[in-house]
Amino acid sequence: MPLAGRYAPSPTGPLHLGNLRTALLAWLFARWQGARFVMRVEDLDPGRSHQHWIEHQLSDLHALGIDWDGEPVRQSERGELYAQAVERLRADGLVYECFCTRAEIREAVTAPHGDRGGGYPGTCRDLSAAERARRRALGRPPALRVRGDGERVGFEDRLAGAVEGAVDDLVVRRNDGAFAYNLAVVVDDAAQGIGEVVRGADLLDATSGQLWLAGRLGLKAPQSYAHVPIMLGDDGGRLAKRHGAVTMDERRAFGETPADVRARLAASVGLCEPEERPSPAELLERFHGKL
Secondary structure, eight states, X not given: OOOBEEEOOOSSSOOBHHHHHHHHHHHHHXXXXXXXXXXXXXXXXXXXXXXXXXXXXXXXXXXXXXXXXXXXXXXGGOHHHHHHHHHHHHHTTOEEEEOOOHHXXXXXXXXXXXXXXXXXXXXXXXXXXXXXXXXXHTTOOOEEEEOOTTOEXXXXXXXXXXXXXXXXXXXXXXXXXXXXXXXXXXXXXXXXXXXXXXXXXXXXXXXXXXXXXXXXXXXXXXXXXXXEOOOBOTTXXXXXXXXXXXXXXXXXHTTOOHHHHHHHHHHHTTSSOTTOOOOHHHHHHHHHHHO
């Protein structure tokens, strides 16, 4: 069967051109193989996720000509699945409580002889029951981590080639009770039958840990990855608000149509010339010829 693909935005604001280009590429990778393409809303963070942005993002994607199969899946409605995954890890003795703040972790990994390659330094991994009770009594709620122990996991990326990374002690549930991205994405990719993940290159380093976690949970991991380059501004920095009109609404305010925006994104990856306005179907034909 063709590998199912997906796009999974976080509804915390408008999608900028870099997000839209990644979505377009994810759609192209799936559709040129004749595969299903699903939409997942990564609204795990209740404090930052809003219904307005869900509707806004889906509208922008539709305007670009991106379609998807079935209704979008919302992570905020899948807590029971994530809780079951945490319990499976706990039953295998892999879960422990972590009371560290981000500042404490940064301080520990930059101290002399404390660096584990930028990962979690293991401060709470082997705390005694008495010490855990003492820290809970101080009123600091713990996050939950899994013991990765620096195991190395490799995979082949369509664009980056052979990649191997060390597995950090990943957070699977935050200290505010929200389930962590690394757990949710593994559970959801398996549940939705995702065979190929196309996403930004900024997530390349997270992939080894996610593959390891899928193995520990007995879940089927995606078979293929393509981490696409991050879109840059004119100054060579990662595209951001400081670069001006970087959202669909802002481009429309300059008189551009969704077709103009689609062409801009396609031209940035060599699928058309700047003056062309190819349809989604035409982009699919050209994309097939490039692979």
